[in-house]
Amino acid sequence: MTREAxxxxxxxxxxxxxxxxxYRRLTWRRRGLVALLLVLALASALTxxxxxxxxxxxxxxxxxxxxxxxxxxxxxxxxxxVRLPIAVLAVLVGMALALAGVxxxxxxxxxxxxxxxxxxxxxxxxxxxxxxxLGVGVPGLELSWLVPANAFVFALGALMLLQLLARxxxxxxxxxxxxGITIGFAAGALLSLLQxxxxxxxxxxxVFWTMGSLARADWTNVGLLAAVLVVxxxxxxxxxxxxxxxxxxxxxxxxxxxxxxxxxxxxxxxASLLAATAVALVGTIGFVGLVGPHMARLLVGEDHxxxxxxxxVCGALLMSLASVISKTLVPGVLMPxxxxxxxxxxxxFLALITRRHRRR
Amino acid sequence: xxxxxxxxxxxxxxxxxxxxxxxxxxxxxxxPLLPGQLVALVGPNATGKSTLLRAxxxxxxxxxxxxxxxxxxxxxxxxxxARTIGYMPQSLPETAALNxxxxxxxxxxxxxxxxxxxxxxxxxxxxxxxxxxxxxRRLDQLSGGQRQVAALAQAIARDSPILLLDEPTSALDLxxxxxxxxxxxxxxxxxxxxxxxxxxxALAAQWADHILVIHRGRLHACGTPQAAITPEMLRxxxxxxxxxxxCERGRTMVLIDGPAEAPPx
Numbered sequence: 001m002t003r004e005a006x007x008x009x010x011x012x013x014x015x016x017x018x019x020x021x022x023y024r025r026l027t028w029r030r031r032g033l034v035a036l037l038l039v040l041a042l043a044s045a046l047t048x049x050x051x052x053x054x055x056x057x058x059x060x061x062x063x064x065x066x067x068x069x070x071x072x073x074x075x076x077x078x079x080x081x082v083r084l085p086i087a088v089l090a091v092l093v094g095m096a097l098a099l100a101g102v103x104x105x106x107x108x109x110x111x112x113x114x115x116x117x118x119x120x121x122x123x124x125x126x127x128x129x130x131x132x133x134l135g136v137g138v139p140g141l142e143l144s145w146l147v148p149a150n151a152f153v154f155a156l157g158a159l160m161l162l163q164l165l166a167r168x169x170x171x172x173x174x175x176x177x178x179x180g181i182t183i184g185f186a187a188g189a190l191l192s193l194l195q196x197x198x199x200x201x202x203x204x205x206x207v208f209w210t211m212g213s214l215a216r217a218d219w220t221n222v223g224l225l226a227a228v229l230v231v232x233x234x235x236x237x238x239x240x241x242x243x244x245x246x247x248x249x250x251x252x253x254x255x256x257x258x259x260x261x262x263x264x265x266x267x268x269x270x271a272s273l274l275a276a277t278a279v280a281l282v283g284t285i286g287f288v289g290l291v292g293p294h295m296a297r298l299l300v301g302e303d304h305x306x307x308x309x310x311x312x313v314c315g316a317l318l319m320s321l322a323s324v325i326s327k328t329l330v331p332g333v334l335m336p337x338x339x340x341x342x343x344x345x346x347x348x349f350l351a352l353i354t355r356r357h358r359r360r
Numbered sequence: 361x362x363x364x365x366x367x368x369x370x371x372x373x374x375x376x377x378x379x380x381x382x383x384x385x386x387x388x389x390x391x392p393l394l395p396g397q398l399v400a401l402v403g404p405n406a407t408g409k410s411t412l413l414r415a416x417x418x419x420x421x422x423x424x425x426x427x428x429x430x431x432x433x434x435x436x437x438x439x440x441x442a443r444t445i446g447y448m449p450q451s452l453p454e455t456a457a458l459n460x461x462x463x464x465x466x467x468x469x470x471x472x473x474x475x476x477x478x479x480x481x482x483x484x485x486x487x488x489x490x491x492x493x494x495x496x497r498r499l500d501q502l503s504g505g506q507r508q509v510a511a512l513a514q515a516i517a518r519d520s521p522i523l524l525l526d527e528p529t530s531a532l533d534l535x536x537x538x539x540x541x542x543x544x545x546x547x548x549x550x551x552x553x554x555x556x557x558x559x560x561x562a563l564a565a566q567w568a569d570h571i572l573v574i575h576r577g578r579l580h581a582c583g584t585p586q587a588a589i590t591p592e593m594l595r596x597x598x599x600x601x602x603x604x605x606x607c608e609r610g611r612t613m614v615l616i617d618g619p620a621e622a623p624p625x
Contacts, residue, residue, distance in 0.1 A: 257442030
């Protein structure tokens, strides 16, 4: 019995058409989940914006968002030059790290891959340490830009070295991960050496940097990261179906007509840019690049048309919640956000894993 | 499918595949293989059967000639190759969080169909294979056999004129074996050229039009099941003493008596 035959050669039974309706409902449910996560992330960003150690009330903050002139100069500066850049940068950093994480996990076929595991964060920290401890870095830059510029160059350098090693050794995904871990350890060892010789002040500064902080947020940082996201995201979206194919193995993806080597190269370039920029601007932030994609995967599966946007909004939500917690956990103190990401991410992740196991 | 009047053929001449200094397929030439044929590649383990399929799907570098309908398969653009060849590797990973319908749809990206048409075509393939009830099940919720049929669905969904199947029945029970081979036979009857690696000679003899016996990277014998599967071939290639009998419906049965005195040549 057929209800529909849209193509001369295609005949599908009523039960089959019902299954396709069910599939369509599933895709709409996934879109709904992404939208819900987006709303939650925006709500969290708004909470981030209205919370802080200053005496500025919620009503004043919200009024100031739409009518800046209604506030005094001091309050205006707090809202527009401190709180809003922090809230927006938190969202953007979460987006960038999660997108970098999900692309790395897919192209390397490794659920533990993220900027941290591939040595990007340790390399960025090494770059920052060189600037903080020895004052060595990209020439011609003023001091405030020396640390992020160094971190960016080292993070990107680590990933380029990874690419170079992979190309010269014709390395598969497993070897690439091992190379990444090796680079991470090497950078970690050199970082320890710099910490060992650092002055007390420099050491304190370095430790603070490695904890990750949104306190350095300003509109230039926001603009930089937003630009990187605007440039990279459309390419990620376009690669979504090919990335899904890659989850079924290199041979299968190749036989579907996917140029696997090129896909892997460009995905790694995108992930490198995103991770290097994010880490350079806010320091090392763990967990978001790992947990964001995993949360998304548990919620929407691995069809990358849904997984990529879901990862991005999960990352934004996690990072924004972490920012709120970093402000509110100890009243009057702005805790490094890197600590808070783990505090937020861990219970969410555990809850999702246990729920999934109960369902199976 | 090609619409030219002259029937296309797969022509393989002097195909060679080497890994470093080790030659897996050496100067392999085959008789022209035609649409409508179900060709079984048989031979002992590690003789180059899967490598031949992988070379045709361009998953390993090969030299020599492989032409389909006059076009060089070894130099064709990747998307055109994906439309020409549907390749089914031995197993489908179970870790991907994708359901069977999504996996099938993913395989169809080279066809570039509108979304609705693509979904209908994928569903039709699942129904044809009798796994439409598994459409919404995720790979990690399937048995090994069900995953294998899902992998076959991926190869078929591309509607390519050539299908290369690497042991499509190895993890299947008898009922599913029959279903898969029946589907594969129908695909051949509808004009596809199907080349499949089979370890089970009884299945090969029952379903294939043409048997290619590959031994140590070379073509040892070819022809109809009756011509290719002989006690001499089984002794030389597999190293076993065996009787080959024709049963009442003309099918070939292989009865193994034991190892041959001399090891395989």
